Amino acid sequence: MGYVAVKAGEELIDRAEQLFEKQRLDGDAETVSVEQIAGQLERLTAQAMSEGGLYAPRLAALAVKQSQGDTVEAAFLLRAYRSTLERWDETSPVDPAEMFATRRVSPAYKDVPGGQILGPTKDYTQRLLDFDLEAEDERDAETADPTDDWNLDEESPESLTNVMEVLREEGLVHEPEVTPGGEPADTTREPVTHPAGRDEVLQELARGDTGAVTALGYSALRGYGQVHPTLAEVRVGKLPVQIDHPYTGESVTVTDVEVTESEAVVPVYAKRDDPQFAFGYGLTFGRNERKAIAMTILDASIQLDSEDEPAENAEFVLDVVDGMDSFGFIEHLKLPHYVTFQSILDRIRGIRERKGAGGAGAEEPESDAGASGDESDEPTERDETEPAAMEAGDDD
Amino acid sequence: MTETDTDIDPTTTTETASTDALDAALESFEDDGLDGYNYAYLDEHTKREVRRAVLKAIALPGHQVPYASRPMPLARGWGTGGIQASLSILGPEDTFKVIDQGSDESVNAANIRRLATDTAGVATTTDTTEADVVQTRHRIPEEVMTDDQILVLQVPVTDALRKVDSSDAANRRRHAHRNYGKMWVHLYENVVEWGEINIASRYPTMVAGRYLMDPSPIPRWDVPKLDHADNLFVFAAGREARIYAVPPHTEVEPLAFEDRDFQVERFPDQSCHACGSTDTYLTEVETDDGRRLYTCNDTSFCLKRRDDPELPKDHHLDRDGVDWGPGTPDIEEEAGAVAGDDGGPDADSEAGDDPDAPVAEQGGDRA
Numbered sequence: 001m002g003y004v005a006v007k008a009g010e011e012l013i014d015r016a017e018q019l020f021e022k023q024r025l026d027g028d029a030e031t032v033s034v035e036q037i038a039g040q041l042e043r044l045t046a047q048a049m050s051e052g053g054l055y056a057p058r059l060a061a062l063a064v065k066q067s068q069g070d071t072v073e074a075a076f077l078l079r080a081y082r083s084t085l086e087r088w089d090e091t092s093p094v095d096p097a098e099m100f101a102t103r104r105v106s107p108a109y110k111d112v113p114g115g116q117i118l119g120p121t122k123d124y125t126q127r128l129l130d131f132d133l134e135a136e137d138e139r140d141a142e143t144a145d146p147t148d149d150w151n152l153d154e155e156s157p158e159s160l161t162n163v164m165e166v167l168r169e170e171g172l173v174h175e176p177e178v179t180p181g182g183e184p185a186d187t188t189r190e191p192v193t194h195p196a197g198r199d200e201v202l203q204e205l206a207r208g209d210t211g212a213v214t215a216l217g218y219s220a221l222r223g224y225g226q227v228h229p230t231l232a233e234v235r236v237g238k239l240p241v242q243i244d245h246p247y248t249g250e251s252v253t254v255t256d257v258e259v260t261e262s263e264a265v266v267p268v269y270a271k272r273d274d275p276q277f278a279f280g281y282g283l284t285f286g287r288n289e290r291k292a293i294a295m296t297i298l299d300a301s302i303q304l305d306s307e308d309e310p311a312e313n314a315e316f317v318l319d320v321v322d323g324m325d326s327f328g329f330i331e332h333l334k335l336p337h338y339v340t341f342q343s344i345l346d347r348i349r350g351i352r353e354r355k356g357a358g359g360a361g362a363e364e365p366e367s368d369a370g371a372s373g374d375e376s377d378e379p380t381e382r383d384e385t386e387p388a389a390m391e392a393g394d395d396d
Numbered sequence: 397m398t399e400t401d402t403d404i405d406p407t408t409t410t411e412t413a414s415t416d417a418l419d420a421a422l423e424s425f426e427d428d429g430l431d432g433y434n435y436a437y438l439d440e441h442t443k444r445e446v447r448r449a450v451l452k453a454i455a456l457p458g459h460q461v462p463y464a465s466r467p468m469p470l471a472r473g474w475g476t477g478g479i480q481a482s483l484s485i486l487g488p489e490d491t492f493k494v495i496d497q498g499s500d501e502s503v504n505a506a507n508i509r510r511l512a513t514d515t516a517g518v519a520t521t522t523d524t525t526e527a528d529v530v531q532t533r534h535r536i537p538e539e540v541m542t543d544d545q546i547l548v549l550q551v552p553v554t555d556a557l558r559k560v561d562s563s564d565a566a567n568r569r570r571h572a573h574r575n576y577g578k579m580w581v582h583l584y585e586n587v588v589e590w591g592e593i594n595i596a597s598r599y600p601t602m603v604a605g606r607y608l609m610d611p612s613p614i615p616r617w618d619v620p621k622l623d624h625a626d627n628l629f630v631f632a633a634g635r636e637a638r639i640y641a642v643p644p645h646t647e648v649e650p651l652a653f654e655d656r657d658f659q660v661e662r663f664p665d666q667s668c669h670a671c672g673s674t675d676t677y678l679t680e681v682e683t684d685d686g687r688r689l690y691t692c693n694d695t696s697f698c699l700k701r702r703d704d705p706e707l708p709k710d711h712h713l714d715r716d717g718v719d720w721g722p723g724t725p726d727i728e729e730e731a732g733a734v735a736g737d738d739g740g741p742d743a744d745s746e747a748g749d750d751p752d753a754p755v756a757e758q759g760g761d762r763a
Contacts, residue, residue, distance in 0.1 A: 009501050083466045084437070188467075194563075331471060341679075342678070347596045354592075
């Protein structure tokens with residue numbers, strides 16, 4: 001009787017945990033260090049931090065290691081840990097123009113103030129398996145760095161004028177509606193109710209599951225929506241984290257966070273006398289360009305405030321985009337369901353009996369429905385063959 | 397917030413500039429157990445918030461109260477709402493029972509029980525009559541619960557109206573207006589199509605004549621136990637971040653029509669193969685040799701019945717004949733035909749929903 005009718009459920013849990021841990025340690029290979037994960041599998045830790053809503057690269061690397069590379073599970077570990085931490089302070093808002101960008105592309109213009117910075121990317125690399133990596137054993141620092149023989153003049157990088165500023169100066173950008181006054185909402189402390197404010201939407205999208213955000217953003221492009229944005233900027237870089245010093249009251253930079261930021265414009269012609277661009281925004285922790293861009297599309301789509309398309313319906317998007325929620329509920333189907341299943345069996349057998357369906361359970365005495373007094377008074381019982389939606393589900 | 401990096405050069409990578417505080421945070425993972433966590437895992441502010449939500453829910457029976465459901469060390473959908481409610485109301489003197497689909501020994505029940513004992517130091521029991529708080533997934537125990545007990549039900553889907561409209565925003569408006577026409581139409585179409593109301597569990601239930609409530613996926617068998625009970629029922633959803641309640645001695649009425657009664661699950665001619673009970677909720681077990689057995693779903697009560705097959709469900713009370721759902725005396729037997737009166741006339745006068753609209757066409761009255 002499997003996973004319920006056995007005594008000592010707690011011992012079973014311990015055993016299952018030990019088997020899972022054994023999987024990680026099976027084989028002769030060296031164990032992976034947290035440093036190696038943080039340094040060489042940065043995309044994994046970035047995804048865990050972004051979806052976990054906690055910027056902590058080493059903790060993220062630990063979570064990735066513990067979850068054996070499952071980013072949603074790693075994000076889950078970070079969120080559960082984060083929820084037990086005290087909130088000491090809130091950081092000051094930071095201007096994205098202060099970003100120290102390692103990468104910046106602006107598809108809207110051929111050239112932009114500050115220039116295009118391709119930076120580290122595989123975008124234009126041919127996707128061929130690099131079998132040399134297979135043979136890479138020990139780090140050979142002398143020869144390994146392919147940028148060693150670059151000749152760089154050590155100029156300090158210029159700050160990059162935001163492309164959106166150019167458009168804003170011309171009055172071409174319709175600014176999103178902002179709920180006036182008050183602190184930004186924090187959906188980890190206040191549950192989302194609909195209609196949700198844009199601050200809540202952006203926070204939920206920023207913590208959304210990368211795959212879900214990408215899929216929903218893609219749906220708008222694919223034809224289930226009207227938003228086909230032009231990207232003003234996609235940037236990857238570091239932003240300073242600033243707080244007001246508790247004694248001096250001055251703003252001090254305490255650390256920095258790596259983020260991916262994306263901004264887009266979408267033409268709207270609603271105001272015929274004054275057509276403008278609508279604005280979409282995306283920001284994620286770490287390097288995750290596809291999530292940031294997809295978030296931008298969803299932000300712009302949701303501002304259309306329509307229920308015509310999935311991506312334009314804030315309630316739909318926010319309901320399905322969170323990885324912790326979807327992962328938990330999808331996987332809960334593994335839990336025992338025999339109580340509810342018995343209830344469904346009762347309904348389906350009852351209906352089959354009354355409809356005289358063939359072979360309605362040999363073990364079911366034909367006359368038993370009489371006990372409930374509703375079997376025989378159905379002279380107009382329809383005998384359609386078309387299967388109407390048989391809905392005895394329980395959705396638990 | 398764990399990054400307490402003191403380096404003020406924004407170009408320095410965080411990985412190389414980690415500080416003692418971060419190392420200490422990492423070291424704390426090496427401890428066994430839950431040292432360093434607050435009593436009952438949740439911080440005091442969170443517990444207070446949950447208790448406030450529970451109080452508000454008690455004041456508005458059946459109404460869904462939003463609360464800031466915290467990430468728990470269990471996956472969402474696995475009882476995180478229930479455990480937040482339980483941990484918020486448990487104290488060190490309390491005795492805690494956890495059941496999952498009727499069983500104390502389910503691994504998920506064991507896991508939840510383990511979290512409560514590790515963090516809140518509560519005693520645990522499998523005996524319903526000994527527990528102060530019982531957390532349950534989808535069952536109400538067969539033994540009558542008393543006025544000094546609380547039943548915490550885990551809730552996957554918070555709104556009964558979700559069956560007829562996926563939008564919570566639209567459904568909140570319906571609750572505000574006590575507009576349950578769309579659900580009545582759905583039930584009516586069930587009867588037309590199938591001859592009976594075709595809802596298995598999660599049966600839509602009217603609380604105190606005001607709010608339509610999703611009683612969580614308890615079988616219909618358990619729904620009558622909610623009516624005029626002595627104990628408090630707390631329904632807690634973690635993923636959907638809502639808490640609602642049925643206070644003691646509250647009228648709870650499953651929706652039905654005058655000529656189509658509410659029906660519990662039927663077990664014709666079946667009894668528990670272990671204890672012989674015919675007045676308990678049974679589930680089928682398919683055996684290796686192809687036979688089908690029926691067995692009591694409430695394993696704790698089944699064990700007692702094996703010792704004493706005649707043990708009544710109110711054996712632990714100083715009165716008998718207590719009304720506790722199927723197989724117990726129905727105190728309101730003569731009033732049994734009023735099912736449906738609660739919202740029926742209301743539904744007829746409903747302007748918001750077109751009774752002719754097919755149910756499949758959802759969201760017709762979304763603004």
